[in-house]
Amino acid sequence: MSIQSRIEIVKEIIRSKLDFFIFDQFTNTYNELFLKEYLTYEISQTKIDSNLTNTIYVLYFYIDNLMEINAKFNPEFGDETILNLGYLLRQYKKESDILIKRNGPGFILYCNAARNFKISDYASFIQNNIKKSEIFIEPISVSVALVSLDEFNMDETDTKICEKMLSTGTKRINIVPSLGPNAYLDKDIPMRLATIGKILIVEDDLLTQKVLFSFFNNNGVEVVIAPDGTKGLEIAKNREFDAIIVEKTIPKMDGFALKNALNDSTSTMNTLYIILVQRKSVEVIRRGNELRVDYIVEKPIIFEEILGFIQREIKKRGYQL
Numbered sequence: 451m452s453i454q455s456r457i458e459i460v461k462e463i464i465r466s467k468l469d470f471f472i473f474d475q476f477t478n479t480y481n482e483l484f485l486k487e488y489l490t491y492e493i494s495q496t497k498i499d500s501n502l503t504n505t506i507y508v509l510y511f512y513i514d515n516l517m518e519i520n521a522k523f524n525p526e527f528g529d530e531t532i533l534n535l536g537y538l539l540r541q542y543k544k545e546s547d548i549l550i551k552r553n554g555p556g557f558i559l560y561c562n563a564a565r566n567f568k569i570s571d572y573a574s575f576i577q578n579n580i581k582k583s584e585i586f587i588e589p590i591s592v593s594v595a596l597v598s599l600d601e602f603n604m605d606e607t608d609t610k611i612c613e614k615m616l617s618t619g620t621k622r623i624n625i626v627p628s629l630g631p632n633a634y635l636d637k638d639i640p641m642r643l644a645t646i647g648k649i650l651i652v653e654d655d656l657l658t659q660k661v662l663f664s665f666f667n668n669n670g671v672e673v674v675i676a677p678d679g680t681k682g683l684e685i686a687k688n689r690e691f692d693a694i695i696v697e698k699t700i701p702k703m704d705g706f707a708l709k710n711a712l713n714d715s716t717s718t719m720n721t722l723y724i725i726l727v728q729r730k731s732v733e734v735i736r737r738g739n740e741l742r743v744d745y746i747v748e749k750p751i752i753f754e755e756i757l758g759f760i761q762r763e764i765k766k767r768g769y770q771l
Contacts, residue, residue: 474551476529477536482616485550485558490612492562497604506599507561507569508615510623511539511576514591514631514668516555518753521661527587528555534585535592542576556592556623569596570634577632593629595622596636627668647692647764648672652682652708653726654700662695665753671760679703683711686718693722693760698734709741722763724756 472484480488489506496502513535520528532555539549539557548560563569573594581591597619602611622635629635649666653659654677663673674689676682680702686694694712698705705725712718724745727734738746745759 477533477551477557479536479549479551479557481551482553482558485548485560486612486616488548489560489615490608493599493611494608496599497608503564504562505565506615507563507567508597508619509559509561509569509573510552510595510597510619510626511535511557511559512593512595512623512626513556514593514627515588516590517661517664519588519590521657522750523587531586531590532556534583535580535590538580538583538585539576542579558619565600569598570636573634577634581632591632593623593626593631593633594635595619595626596634597622598637601637627664630669647760648674648690649693649695649760650674650676650682650686650689650691652676652679652694652696652700652705654678654697658697662753666757669757671757677701679705679708682708686712686721687715690717691721692764693724695724695726695756698725698727706737706741706743709743713741722760724759726751 472480472487474481489508492506496504496506513531516528516531519531536549536551536557539559543549543559544561544563546562550558550560552558561569561572573596577592577594581589583589597615599611599615601618602614604611606614626633626635647670649671651659651662651666651673653662653675659675659677663675666673674685674691676685678701679696682694682696682700683703696705696708700708703711709723709725712721712723719742722744723742724747725738725743726747726749728749730746730748735746745756747756
């Protein structure tokens, strides 16, 4: 068999497996590779017909509390949450829209609609229905970042415009968590990263670190992580924080020993101090009172409770949230 014949056979094999390359097998939706090629083609068609009243919108969807679900249950329930979100997006999207699985844990919706179409209302409609849905193991909310073709210079090449649209969408969806849950971000909403406070988390468990970081960061709180008590003390002495959250049994210097060391300095002795424990006891509470620990929180943590402690502390200092 000639080399050319073998090449043709391989080409045919690749053609037969095309869906594997452009389709996300997990969610049964198109992937970002497909979106890039499709979007480039649609941009070229828009240029050809300059009288088109439609434009292209690309909506990015982010699951606000996916990490909390993974931590509270397990990653399998996180995967189920992603699948259920895909199912709902198919139900609520317009028939002409195309659903795409993001490379990360979320989705993109390609929408070709009239320029006067109220795309923000459309996004809000989807967000509200997802928030009310009872098909998830735990209710979820999604944040949305929007990119419109009208934002870009049509004199550039189709490929360049496509790359800029997707790059802008990625930047916006990465910023969305700092705006809080159920957020919406487009070109008319400043991509602000202003924080409402700064906290130090002293925790050696990597999963707990990630969950705490994600929750507080998503709620506009700047977060610094320390893996042990010694490092936590070093960081706290050199930076000012609105609160310090500490796992009681951290290595090198436990939560109570760290608080005792912080009490030696006027710059750190009054910083809001929260200790996380597996179980409260009379001895734990007594020791906390002796060291002027502000709050002793028993696991599993209710994140909103701790956020409330921090927000109230910041308000007491006269900062506007």
